[in-house]
Amino acid sequence: MQLDTLKRAKDFSSIGYKVFHSEEIYDRERSHIFSGNLWNYVxxxxxxxxxxxxxxxxxxxxxxxxxxxxxxxxxxxxxxxxxxxxxxxxxxxxxxxxxxxxxxxxxxxxxxxxxxxxxxxxxxxxxxxxxxxxxxxxxxxxxxxxTIHGVVFGSFGDDPPKLEDYLGPRVVELIGNLFYKPVKVLGYQRQRILGNWKLYNENVRDTNHGGLLHMFHATFGLARLSQEGGARLDGATRGHNTSYTTYGTDNESQRKDGYSQTKKVMQETFKLADPSILHFERELPGEESLVILSTFPNGVFQQISNSLCTRQIRPRGVDEMELYWTYYGFVDDTPEMAEHRRNQANLVGPGGLVSMEDGEAVQLVHEETKASPEAASRIIIGGLGEIKDSESLVTEMPLRGFWATYFKAMDL
Ligand code: FES
Ligand SMILES: [Fe+2]
Known part of the structure; x- marks a missing residue:
């Protein structure tokens, strides 16, 4: 196989599935990405x-x-x-x-x-x-x-750019918000996903799926496509993404308008016997109740209500990856807030109420594209052409930023 035969659209709105299944590509990722002149979350x-x-x-x-x-x-x-x-x-x-x-x-x-x-x-x-x-x-x-605001990044490259320049000023500012005072680690989870590591990078940048794949999100309003929100893209080729939304910013007619197309995702009649897991106490400098920052190639930094954590994407060969979750709170948390964070830790992780389906979705794509490496995806929601910020959650624009950055780093 020739690497230069990798099929993709010029604006990265279509990517050949071969990229998820080739050992030759995986070897090149080791040298060009994970030992390349860029910064990994450590x-x-x-x-x-x-x-x-x-x-x-x-x-x-x-x-x-x-x-x-x-x-x-x-x-x-x-x-x-x-x-x-x-x-x-x-x-x-x-x-x-x-x-x-x-x-x-x-x-x-x-x-x-x-x-x-x-x-x-x-x-x-x-x-x-x-x-x-x-x-x-x-x-x-x-x-x-x-290190930026206590978050440690690493590079095996000989000549990486300055970390602040690599991330861009908005990402540096957001990391400052998510880690705005001394933190303490609350615990860890690990998750094995039977799919290529780049499929998870797509998933976590895919703001469009948040209120569609995750029934808990849509039904109880933690993230709905009818809410105010969007995606900010950073880095020289838009490889870093911040998806954001705010709890309670949609109304009934906006919800009905979008979700009437699908019967299964949002269930207006479902209620929680104990809704404490939904509680959002505003605490960080930013306005949003949900922020997911993904840094190329392996970092994720998350605020879902008061659940704070980092995720590290660890490839384990072409067909498998591990996701490593680090949950944290602040040193001066009250006992009630510490308990609330432990409760909301159930939202994410391998069995998380709003994240369990992500591993399954990655696996479904990985398995079923194996047999058709010459076929390609359609990354078209949110528009074609220039890769830029979106003021709507109904977008896949950040995936195109990931791929633009990936192919540049791979020199392909
Ligand atoms: S001492 Fe480490 S491999 Fe021999
Ligand atoms: Fe998800």
């Missing part, structure tokens, strides 16, 4: 509170180890021993002064330098490392890090 600064704190994560499918050095700096490395390639740290998080590989016990300091090798000189002058071996030349492969 973690929150607060997850590494003390010297010696570490977490493990993935950028693409490259294993990554992030730690705080004894003098307080954050550093990140490929989580792979330089001896024979073993995963160095296997825990999700912890606190240590060194990292020792389980296989032959090579030991690294928090700056990624190799500091210990058992039996380096062998036994009684026999065996061991060759005399020309220079221990100081061995280092873990380092990833550059940059």
């Amino acid at each position: 973690c929150l600064d607060v997850e590494l509170a003390e010297p010696g704190s570490f977490i493990t994560t993935y950028i693409g499918d490259i294993p990554v180890l992030v730690n705080r050095t004894m003098d307080g700096q954050l550093k990140a490395f490929e989580n792979r021993c330089q001896h024979r390639g073993t995963k160095l740290r296997r825990e999700a998080r912890g606190k240590e002064t060194t990292h020792t590989c389980v296989y032959h016990q090579w030991c690294y300091n928090l700056d990624g330098g190799l500091v210990g090798i058992p039996f380096a000189r062998g036994k009684d002058g026999k065996g061991g490392l060759p005399p020309e071996f220079d221990r100081s030349s061995i280092k873990l492969r380092e990833m550059k890090l940059a």
